[in-house]
Amino acid sequence: MGPPIETPKGTRDWVGDDITLRNNVFDKIRNIFRLHGGTEIDTPAFERKSYLTEKYGEDTKLIYDLDEQGGAPCALRYDLTVPFARWLAMNNIRTIKRFQIGKVYRRDQPSLEKGRMREFFQCDFDYAGGQCDSMVPDAEVVCIAAEVFEALQLDVVIRINHRLILDGFFSAPEVQKEMVEKGLDVNVATKLGQYLQRDKEAGTVPRLLTLTSDPLLSANLDIQKGVEEMELLMQYLKAYGVADQVQFDLALARGLDYYTGVIYEVMLPIRKTGVSVGSIAAGGRYDDLVSMFSSHNIPCVGISFGIDRILTILKDGQQPKAQRIDSWIVIASSDKVLVQQRMALAREMRQAGISVDFDPKADKKPRKQIDIAEKSAATVAFLDLDDETPGNPRLKILTPPHKNPDIAPVVDRNNVIGQVKRHLAQAEYNS
Amino acid sequence: MGPPIETPKGTRDWVGDDITLRNNVFDKIRNIFRLHGGTEIDTPAFERKSYLTEKYGEDTKLIYDLDEQGGAPCALRYDLTVPFARWLAMNNIRTIKRFQIGKVYRRDQPSLEKGRMREFFQCDFDYAGGQCDSMVPDAEVVCIAAEVFEALQLDVVIRINHRLILDGFFSAPEVQKEMVEKGLDVNVATKLGQYLQRDKEAGTVPRLLTLTSDPLLSANLDIQKGVEEMELLMQYLKAYGVADQVQFDLALARGLDYYTGVIYEVMLPIRKTGVSVGSIAAGGRYDDLVSMFSSHNIPCVGISFGIDRILTILKDGQQPKAQRIDSWIVIASSDKVLVQQRMALAREMRQAGISVDFDPKADKKPRKQIDIAEKSAATVAFLDLDDETPGNPRLKILTPPHKNPDIAPVVDRNNVIGQVKRHLAQAEYNS
Numbered sequence: 001m002g003p004p005i006e007t008p009k010g011t012r013d014w015v016g017d018d019i020t021l022r023n024n025v026f027d028k029i030r031n032i033f034r035l036h037g038g039t040e041i042d043t044p045a046f047e048r049k050s051y052l053t054e055k056y057g058e059d060t061k062l063i064y065d066l067d068e069q070g071g072a073p074c075a076l077r078y079d080l081t082v083p084f085a086r087w088l089a090m091n092n093i094r095t096i097k098r099f100q101i102g103k104v105y106r107r108d109q110p111s112l113e114k115g116r117m118r119e120f121f122q123c124d125f126d127y128a129g130g131q132c133d134s135m136v137p138d139a140e141v142v143c144i145a146a147e148v149f150e151a152l153q154l155d156v157v158i159r160i161n162h163r164l165i166l167d168g169f170f171s172a173p174e175v176q177k178e179m180v181e182k183g184l185d186v187n188v189a190t191k192l193g194q195y196l197q198r199d200k201e202a203g204t205v206p207r208l209l210t211l212t213s214d215p216l217l218s219a220n221l222d223i224q225k226g227v228e229e230m231e232l233l234m235q236y237l238k239a240y241g242v243a244d245q246v247q248f249d250l251a252l253a254r255g256l257d258y259y260t261g262v263i264y265e266v267m268l269p270i271r272k273t274g275v276s277v278g279s280i281a282a283g284g285r286y287d288d289l290v291s292m293f294s295s296h297n298i299p300c301v302g303i304s305f306g307i308d309r310i311l312t313i314l315k316d317g318q319q320p321k322a323q324r325i326d327s328w329i330v331i332a333s334s335d336k337v338l339v340q341q342r343m344a345l346a347r348e349m350r351q352a353g354i355s356v357d358f359d360p361k362a363d364k365k366p367r368k369q370i371d372i373a374e375k376s377a378a379t380v381a382f383l384d385l386d387d388e389t390p391g392n393p394r395l396k397i398l399t400p401p402h403k404n405p406d407i408a409p410v411v412d413r414n415n416v417i418g419q420v421k422r423h424l425a426q427a428e429y430n431s
Numbered sequence: 432m433g434p435p436i437e438t439p440k441g442t443r444d445w446v447g448d449d450i451t452l453r454n455n456v457f458d459k460i461r462n463i464f465r466l467h468g469g470t471e472i473d474t475p476a477f478e479r480k481s482y483l484t485e486k487y488g489e490d491t492k493l494i495y496d497l498d499e500q501g502g503a504p505c506a507l508r509y510d511l512t513v514p515f516a517r518w519l520a521m522n523n524i525r526t527i528k529r530f531q532i533g534k535v536y537r538r539d540q541p542s543l544e545k546g547r548m549r550e551f552f553q554c555d556f557d558y559a560g561g562q563c564d565s566m567v568p569d570a571e572v573v574c575i576a577a578e579v580f581e582a583l584q585l586d587v588v589i590r591i592n593h594r595l596i597l598d599g600f601f602s603a604p605e606v607q608k609e610m611v612e613k614g615l616d617v618n619v620a621t622k623l624g625q626y627l628q629r630d631k632e633a634g635t636v637p638r639l640l641t642l643t644s645d646p647l648l649s650a651n652l653d654i655q656k657g658v659e660e661m662e663l664l665m666q667y668l669k670a671y672g673v674a675d676q677v678q679f680d681l682a683l684a685r686g687l688d689y690y691t692g693v694i695y696e697v698m699l700p701i702r703k704t705g706v707s708v709g710s711i712a713a714g715g716r717y718d719d720l721v722s723m724f725s726s727h728n729i730p731c732v733g734i735s736f737g738i739d740r741i742l743t744i745l746k747d748g749q750q751p752k753a754q755r756i757d758s759w760i761v762i763a764s765s766d767k768v769l770v771q772q773r774m775a776l777a778r779e780m781r782q783a784g785i786s787v788d789f790d791p792k793a794d795k796k797p798r799k800q801i802d803i804a805e806k807s808a809a810t811v812a813f814l815d816l817d818d819e820t821p822g823n824p825r826l827k828i829l830t831p832p833h834k835n836p837d838i839a840p841v842v843d844r845n846n847v848i849g850q851v852k853r854h855l856a857q858a859e860y861n862s
Contacts, residue, residue, distance in 0.1 A: 005482075005521040005724050008505045011475035013518055021473050025748040035781040037788035040450050044442035044550050045476055045507075045534060051436075066507075067496040069538075074439045076476075076497075087444055087487050090436040091500035097788075103476060107500075119475050132791035136770065143778065150642065239771035293436050340670035347574065347671050350466040357528075 010110035010118025015405035020070075022311055026123070028102055028151045029305065033099040033125050036144060041098050043083040045105075049073040051293070055082050055258060062106040076105035080124045081258070081286070081302065088128055088300075089293030101307075114278065115309040126302030128290075135229055138262050138285060138301045139236030145266055145281055145303050146242035152314065156280070158245050160264045162230055163254040163284070166221030169250065233262060261285030262301070268313065280313070336362040339384050341393055343418070345381065349353045352417045354424070370398065379423060381411075397423050441541035441549025449462030453742055457554070459582045460736060463575060464530040464556050472529050476536075481506040482724070486513050486689060493537040507536035508859035511555045511822055512689070512717070512733065519559055519731075520724030526560035545709065546740045555714075557733030561720075565661055569693050569716060569732045570573075570667030576697055576734050577711055583745065587711070589676050591695045591858070592683040593661055598840070599653030600681065631690040664693060691730070701742065711744070712736045767793040769814050772824055776812065776847065783848040801829065810854060812842075828854050 007013060014022060030040075052063055052075050054241045064076040076085050088096070110118055123142055127137035137196045142158060149156045212218045212227055232246065237243040252265060263284035284304035291297040339362040346356040357378075359369050368383070371378045380398040395411040397420065411419045438444060445453060461471070466747050483494055495507040508514050511531045519527070532554045541549055556575055558568035573589060580587045592637045643649045643658055661679065668674040685697060694715035714734035722728040770793040777787040788809075790800050795812070804811045811829040826842040828851065 003812070005517060006479070007475050007521075008477055008479060009502065012476070013475070014473035019473055023471075032781075035784070035786050037786060040454075042445035042450055044438050045443070045536075046439055046442070046550075048437070048439060065498040069497040071440060086436060090438075103475075119477075129791065130659060133770070133793050136791040136793070139774065143774075147781070184605070236771065236774055239774035241775065242778075320460075339564070340667065343570065343574075343670035344672065347673075350578070353466070355466050355468055360560065360567040362564050363569070 008118070010116075012107070012117065012119075018311070018315070018400075021314060022121075022307070025152065025307065025314065027124055029148050030099070030101070030332065032144060032147045032151055033097075035147075036097060036125075038097045038099040038125055039386075041087065042098050042102065043077070043080070043087060043100065045103070046074045046076050047083055047086065049075040051086050053080055055289070055292070058315075059106075062108050064105045064107050077102075078106060079104050080122050080304065081126070084124070084126055084128075085286075085289045085300070086293055088290050088298055092294070092296070093128070094298060095131060097125070097127050099123075099125045108111065114308075119310060121307035123305040123307050124302055125229060126300055128300045130297070130299050132299075135232045135236055135262075138229075139233055139240060140236060141283065141301050141303050142233070142246065142262075142264060143240040143242050145264070145283075146240075148247050148281070148305060149266065152310065154280075154313065155269055156245060156266050157247055157269050158264055158266050158374070159249040159252045160233075160246055160262060161249055162226035162262050163259050164222040164226035164261065165230070165250065166226075166253060168220040168224075168226060169217065171220065171222070172413060177418075185221050229262065241370070258286040258289045259284040260287045264303070278309065280309045303360055335340070338362075338393055340381055345383070345395070348417065349381075349420065352421070354417075354420065373398075381420065434678065439549070441539070441547075443548065443550075448474050449742070449746070452745060453552075453738070456583065456738065456742060456745065460554055461530070461532070462577050463578045463582055466578075467528060467554055467556075467571065467575060469528045469530040471529050472515075474508070474531065475520060476534070477505045477507050478514055478517065480506040481767060482517050483509055483513060486720070486723070492539075495536045496727045509537060510535050511553050511735065512557070513720070514654065515555070515557055515559075515733075516717075516720045516731070517724055519721050519729055522725075523725070523727070524559070525727070525729060526562060528556070528558050530554075530556045530761060546737075547742055548739060549829065552738035554736040554738050555733055557731055559729050559731045561728070561730050563730075566663045566667055566693075569660075570664055570671060572714065572732050572734050573664070573695060574673050576695070576714075577671075577676050579712070579736060580697065583741065584685075584701055585711075585741075586745065587676060587697050588678055588680055588700050589682045589694060589695055589697050590663070590680040591664070592680055593657035593693050594690050595653040595657035595692065596661070596681070597657075597684060599651040599655075599657060600648065602651065602653070633725050660693065673771070689717040689720045690715040691718045695734070709740065710737065747782075754795040769793075769824055772814055776814070776826070779848065780812075780851060783852070785848075804829075812847075812851065 033040075047409070048064060049063075050067060050073070053060060056078055059078070063078050066074045066076070068074065080102060084098060084100065087093075101121065103119050104122050105119055107118060107165035108116055110116055125141065127141055142160070145158055146156075177230070212223075217223050222411065233241060237246055252263065261284065264282065265279035267279055281303055283301070285301040287298070287299040288297065290300065342358045346358060349356045359372065370380055370382075382396040382398055383393040384396055395416060397411055462815040464471075477497060480494075480496060481504070484491060487494070487509055490509070494509050499505065511533060515531065517528060518524075522821075534550050534551065535553050536550055539547055539549060541547055553570050556572065558572055573591070576589055577587075613817070623708065652811065665674060665677070668677055683694065686822045692715065695713065697712035698710055712734055714732070716730070716732040718730040719728065771791045777789060780787045790803065800814075801811055812822040813827040813829055815827055826847060828842055
């Protein structure tokens with residue numbers, strides 16, 4: 001025996017119920033995106049390396065380089081946002097709602113508990129365009145976040161902050177801006193805590209009011225603009241009917257370099273989980289990223305859904321899957337010659353949209369074939385050589401449980417599909 | 432201006448009609464795979480490098496290595512077959528019909544004419560399992576090839592050969608086996624040509640007969656077994672009703688090391704295209720690949736569809752796409768305050784499954800907003816501040832062409848969705 005066979009560290013295979021659930025979630029999210037007029041794009045798994053540098057702060061070290069052997073250096077994409085900005089610049093596109101679903105790559109320390117992988121899915125919606133009224137695109141993106149989790153039947157809290165309020169707050173109490181690059185350190189958190197304690201009530205408006213009632217803070221121009229935008233955003237979120245899920249949270253800081261305005265993270269309510277599993281979607285406004293590629297600047301706002309964590313949560317709460325019952329197994333009597341009749345019948349049924357399988361060993365005992373079919377809850381179409389009409393097998397339909405094959409109804413060979421479909425519909429109705 | 436912004440050499444973005452067509456083709460192929468009881472899997476974009484070596488002959492040099500910086504060396508997948516064999520061995524799976532759709536990577540010289548990219552899609556169906564009667568899985572895979580192109584409405588020719596016949600043929604006339612590793616060189620082709628000339632008729636059976644009527648060839652054990660299997664395969668393909676599209680072709684040789692039995696390539700008929708665009712699907716039996724990972728050997732047979740070439744062909748024959756007409760644009764009168772009512776109405780319609788968009792500039796002139804809507808063939812829901820009921824805007828429906836907004840029907844605000852849906856259905860009916 002050699003060493004164990006494995007996927008590379010921090011990667012996984014997708015199979016069975018996992019991939020079914022995943023495709024199902026993609027369909028639901030894609031549907032929400034389309035209802036908002038979103039256009040799908042798909043970019044290469046790798047980009048020119050130079051495009052990815054200076055975008056991710058200290059996380060740049062997590063980027064996977066390709067071993068180039070000549071040619072322009074390339075690297076696996078770290079997210080879908082920078083490739084989107086590159087695409088906008090390359091095609092000189094000024095206004096679009098685009099979405100993309102794909103894998104991204106980070107040479108991070110994998111952690112199963114934290115749901116952190118080296119290859120994982122992102123699912124992004126971004127609204128690009130300068131010809132927009134303030135906060136109209138931002139509100140739509142936050143609304144999409146609410147709608148996606150509504151469609152997935154997950155209760156969530158959307159924490160919102162504004163980069164300008166954050167910047168203003170830290171410049172006003174003379175705290176270094178750098179301290180928030182990757183979250184907040186202890187001193188900052190203490191100061192923030194003290195500040196936030198003045199306001200015992202949760203929710204957006206009270207905290208914003210507290211903020212603006214502080215003369216030191218309300219004099220700060222960044223904070224003034226940030227608060228103004230947040231208030232407008234809240235009006236729009238009320239119009240969309242999703243304001244209840246949104247909380248202003250001054251303690252929210254996102255690490256990436258490129259955010260310039262509103263930032264948000266979607267979490268499960270802690271009361272539900274006991275512990276926080278981290279954000280399951282996050283995003284914000286990034287008005288300057290495209291200008292790193294192009295002479296035209298294009299303000300953007302977007303959100304990225306963390307599919308892997310969402311799937312883990314959905315899977316934990318899921319009922320065990322019912323077996324599919326639309327599968328048909330065509331079996332023959334022990335007469336091996338019927339294998340070609342199984343094939344012809346299988347083809348006919350598949351052409352009618354019925355999933356069919358049959359045992360690849362022609363001479364397996366009929367009872368054994370029926371047992372296998374029963375395990376998969378399949379209905380069985382049983383080809384039976386009729387003594388009276390040699391070479392012209394009759395077809396019997398056996399619906400599960402297949403205990404009494406003798407009493408199975410015999411199907412008229414002239415209208416197999418119609419009768420098979422009727423039986424399937426009946427089986428589905430009874431199940 | 433810096434250098435032009437580009438995707439890496441041999442890669443591309445997918446957008447617009449291309450991605451719509453692609454997803455459409457994936458859906459059709461996936462449907463065929465499911466009708467055969469196929470299970471979808473998805474493997475990482477990269478694998479342990481050691482798993483990929485010694486599988487691809489001289490093409491090994493085309494594999495993209497990752498720059499590892501410590502850790503086990505990894506490389507981007509070259510195809511989906513070796514990852515499938517790795518997955519079978521890792522999970523000790525003995526029997527499965529699995530399919531996978533994903534991108535693969537080859538550091539080849541890109542060629543647009545030949546449709547050769549460095550990142551491109553493969554779409555694979557493979558039937559693994561030792562407990563099968565001879566040629567039953569092989570016939571099913573060839574049948575799937577026929578059904579996929581039937582579903583895509585493309586006339587194709589499936590060229591079939593057998594590795595044993597090929598090996599036997601070359602050992603019998605004392606031609607070196609190595610000469611077929613990457614196609615056939617001139618000498619071999621001449622000998623083959625001479626041989627094939629004896630049989631003027633096209634099609635499978637005559638050529639197989641010629642082959643076995645040659646005493647030198649028919650004495651060869653490899654050829655005997657190969658011919659036997661091909662004859663059985665042809666019987667099964669007749670049972671499936673797809674034999675007409677299949678041609679035995681002694682000149683067909685596939686380069687990859689791992690094939691051991693039947694091999695096939697799907698082509699467009701040359702009479703149609705004038706030139707050959709190369710194979711659009713290909714595969715064969717590979718009985719020894721899994722044993723390179725595991726002590727259990729698992730015989731497999733499969734096919735890989737070359738999605739990029741298929742899409743190029745479909746696109747060439749395609750009618751220009753009709754504009755979608757299910758898009759709704761909710762616009763306000765010039766009264767900017769109505770932007771929140773647009774949002775509320777948009778939310779309501781999206782919840783009812785109607786795609787909605789509105790102009791992100793609230794005070795754009797109504798005529799201008801209607802013009803933009805008209806270009807996208809959208810129906811317009813026009814919010815109109817009614818003098819008699821201040822603050823309670825009326826809703827007018829404007830179906831394209833929007834020349835006469837004044838005569839648009841006014842919608843009862845109490846049943847917007849029902850009336851909107853009726854209008855959309857009517858618009859679709861008229862278009």
